[in-house]
Amino acid sequence: MKKQDSSPRKLRLPHLTAGRIASIAASLLVLALLVGLGIYLNAPKPGDIPTSTSQMIFAVARVNDVLMDNAQADDWSEGRRLGTQLLELEICSGEHKGEFLEAYNYLNAYTNLDAKENTRLIVQLGYDDSGALYVVNIFNYDRWQVVGAFVLVFALVMVLVGGWKGVKALLGLLFTLACVWFLLLPMMLQGVPPIPATVAIIALTSAASLLLLDGPTLKTLCATLGCVGGVAVAGISAAVVGTLTPLNGFNTENAEALVLRAADGGLEISGLLVCGILISSMGAVMDVAMAIASSLHELHTHNPELSPLGLFRSGMNIGRDAMGTMANTLILAFAGSSLNTLLLFQVYDYPIMQLLNSDLMSLELLQGVAGSMGIILTVPIVAALSGYIMGRKRKQN
Template sequence: MELTKIKRVFSVVLFLVILLIFGIWLNRVEKTEILETEGRTFEKARVVAINKDNLLSDGSRAGTQDVDVEIRTGAHKGEILSASSSSSYLYGADCTVGLKVIVIISECEGNISVSVYNYDRGAQLYMILAVFLIILGIIGGKKGWKSALGLVFTFVCIVYFFLPMVYRGISPIWAAVFIVVLITVVVMYLIDGTSVKSLCAMAGTVLGVGIAALLACLFARISHITGYNVDDIENLIYIGQMTGIQVGELMFAGILISALGAVMDVAMSVASTINEIHEKKPELSVNELFQSGINVGRDMMGTMSNTLILAFAGGSLNTLIYIYSYRYNYYQVINMYAIGIEIIQGISATFGVILTVPLVSVIASVGMKKGDLGSRESDS
């Protein structure tokens, strides 16, 4: 037993080392400079004086503020510099003495220009994330802490594996497939180790996400929508020309990744249910276990499908408000690329969830019974 545990720990450490080496190699890439940034830096600063305010009598702001800021990072750390802060919704800040901000410092031929970019909200965002992970761990117990670790690993996979792979010119779809398999295996292992239940959930998740991607490609083809019909395509094409990124596949890679969470949830829930039933009543047949999985999965289909559709609707809410306010014609709306893409994303991901239920039910019911057979043969 002790030897088995040592082998398992060694396998995990070896896997992590290989993953770390692969990640380091992936990120050793020289990025093409797309935007001229020489002489411009973003630094932390603190407002120390308001020289000219832009506060109006009605409490609103218009124009710019002229302020003095103390630079807290970078080459000008400790210096007091004059800066301007606009009243834009996206840039600038409502500066008060003591407020921490991020500033843009632009230097050219000895001249320095400073403007307030935004609030320095990094600490607050990290605190919110930390509170979430701590509460997840406290309420979820041991599995909660493992789930928190799985979330961190998922973030690392997207930022340090998927994005560099795409940047290097690897097909975004195949990069997404790799990330989906990697996240699924690691997260399922963290939750339940290498049990029959987790292996069945892994297989069901990968198959469900794969079905979602294939259906998305099919739906896009028959509706004459490609990955080049997305918003900001001009900027993406420019990026594609300057780098090796295959822009046309990004939309489908996004569908793969966005469907993963819901499909994984359904797969593990159905596999856990079948496993629990099997442990309580091991005499049940494969068909009876399968039917139990289907019955539980049916209840999940409605809520999960609703969750996915609402998530995609929420993501395009600005577009929907714009369409509603300007009273677009029905034929205009239904044939807009933005609407077509949202429908394809939502429906294909939902199909992935729906079809995961019977897939996991079959895999888990057969897997549980074969597991029993294998254990009896080893005992004899």
């Protein structure tokens, strides 16, 4: 019977080979280039005029006292209190922190910020003709403390359950959000064609997220190529159907407001519909791609003699189980985002011909079906790539 070694184990650091050092250096170089590009795209340009919204003054305010309250519960609004309040507010942020102001708060069924003592609100501040500070508008509740705590709980759960891979997944998510906000959107606003820009960002963020999770492995390569291929299928199918119907970015929400901005900065609105479908389908497609690539990698590891055709067949069998649930998830997500409008269609008993040909229903169907098409065709793409690449490695060995 072997004696167990009771000495404390030393933490083993990863061995830094020349290849690993080169990979780290290349990653840092790419990251530095992306940061530089983001700074350039977001820097103010000569001749830029600040928007009226950017010059508004918002602050967090705490209700110090409710000076008057005639609001009463109303039946038709499901018990929401309707009426008027006069609030004494203490400004809690900004250059006017510590000042006290009075403001009327008008409660109706839709903008119903029912305030009590110590309620925290977001208010818009302004100056009257004499230069005195006053509350222009009570904008909303200060929700960020609760929302921020919920985000922290989500991150903690991901780390506790996923361990080191959970940390990597969080870093990948942050990288994706940063690329969309600081790279993709500014590129669109400066006139870069939106569809190629979106495809480039999707390829970049998919590769970065999967590399963070598993490093430069064969399954990462297969999953990344499959993800880009599946998203491309979703975009191409949406573009084809949108051209035939026709449907484009001008049919989407807030297109009218964007038209004014497009005239100044070269924003191409017509391609925004396809871009939205590419971005929204990316997560589900990435999930399917990595699931199949990871499964086939495990099969290849435990049975290196599996042929490319055998790996492909296994990938198809695995993918058939995954694609059904993922397609349902994507279509139901699009339907859930328009639940209120769908209820109105039922309330007013729209004729089926008008319903099916409305912009909203056509857009929802196009987004859901195009995204699901991308998920479905991701399965054979990843299965074929994994079978060829991993099976080819078997032959070489």
